[in-house]
Amino acid sequence: MDGFAIYPAKRKGYYTMPKYHYHDYYEIYYLLSGDRYYYIENKRYSIQKGSILFINKNEIHKSVDSTVPDHERFCLYFSSDFLNRFHEDQKKLILAPFLHSNKKIQFNLMDQSYIERLLFQMHNEFNQPDGYGQPVFFESLLVQLLLFSARKQKRDRPEHQEDPMNSRMSQIIAYCNEHYRNDLRLELMAEQFHISSFYLSRLFKRTTGFTFKEYINTLRIREAEKLLRDTNVKMIDISEQVGFANVSHFNRKFKQVTRMSPREFRKFIHKKE
Template sequence: MKKTNIDFDYPDRSFHFSAREVFGHYTMLSNHFHDQYEIYYLLSGERHYFIKDRIFHVKSGTLVLINRQDVHRTTDADTQDHVRVLLNFSKDYLLSSPYVIALLDGLFMNNNYVIPFLSAEQQYVEVLLDKMIHEIEHQSTGFQVALQALLMDLLVYTSRYIESNRHDVLAPPSQVHEKISQIVQYINTNYQTPLTLSSVAQNFFVSQYYLSRTFKQATGFTFVEYINNIRIREAQRLLRETNHKVIDISEAVGFGSISHFGRVFKEVTRFSPLNYRRLNTE
């Protein structure tokens, strides 16, 4: 696969494609969760990848699947330089037949996450990605349809590869930060309660210094950043799906004051809670 730097978006944000060669230190932006599916392919180099409540060591030739609304972030591994391809697509981007929905659910909702392809399979995947780059660069008649077809080919190929190699193919989570994974699971379950660095460290019999330093190292988030992400993600859902008052939602997701909630919500989403609700319920 050729190395290139490219960024492409549909105006309605239903599809995004990015190929990028990165030199030196790089960490994804904070507050990273979204309502699109994500496919990440590492062409060269290595990365640490935090997904939901687990940490993976990702090497070249590996495909990563991120479900909608899963908090995730990449951080540096031993080799900082890397080349990666990133695809995001909305739930409605592909034809919403029951067969497509079943395929997406099977891939993104079964904790497959990280798939290290063997050499021959890497070549097939990279040819598909090269074809997508070609379509984006040339934008010939029907390129939008071609992109959908190539994405569908990639999804079907990956699904079959997982099904045929399930016991051999899926990368296990890193054991180095097993304690942090347990703490993340605890936060994911108890975000609506008062959580402090001190109380969580005490619950897991570690020092505050160890928790603060190791949490950031393993996940790419500070302890407070991560809790805020989880609380705001749930607040977004409640704003979209219920008629609850903003102050009630603030309390339900664990914020002690409405002013603090409003400030953090805007930092994460760029909108006030009321504006977010208005934009997402019209």
């Protein structure tokens, strides 16, 4: 169905997503069993059975295994258009969990039963082709899930619940997020933050799941996608604006991440509109 999808998955053993990704739609991740780590932007969350995460549009994220094998989860996706019939003030209320500083909610056993019932209802309906009134059915259950979560956030007022990071590492990531358009090299960053390049490389990978270069390139490609989607700026200018040394390097890295060249991406986006 256009604008909405829900998928369960049960994995045996240890599993880590092969790479970070981001997308132009909302994602809800609910863990039915197991223990995981989940990176969203520059934060790492430890999640257990009954944990739910709200990943906003275009937020970089990745699921990583912990020391516990086996897990089962639901992933639910929906587009901005799916809730179009609601007024802006209503949408702001419905989408509040995605805008909260803490992306995680931990439900108690009673709440888990309610949330899982909603998810299984959505999944059963999703597997019924051409169900009568499907969009309205999905919308009603999705709004219940989001409002229930928003109320819990407001009632509990949780502080950040991500795993504590090395304070220096938090500063480094924040610096990268702000200055990725500049010439950011591992050696220069190490010198600026008074640590060795070798130690920074290992710390960065352990803390974020990214290599330093992967993280910077992902930030740059995400900004390039926005410029390709929203402007008519030339490729060579986009390449320069997001921090690539030359347009050929930009084209190569863009295709590695998106599986399309920048020109193909722009044509694809405009054709969808």
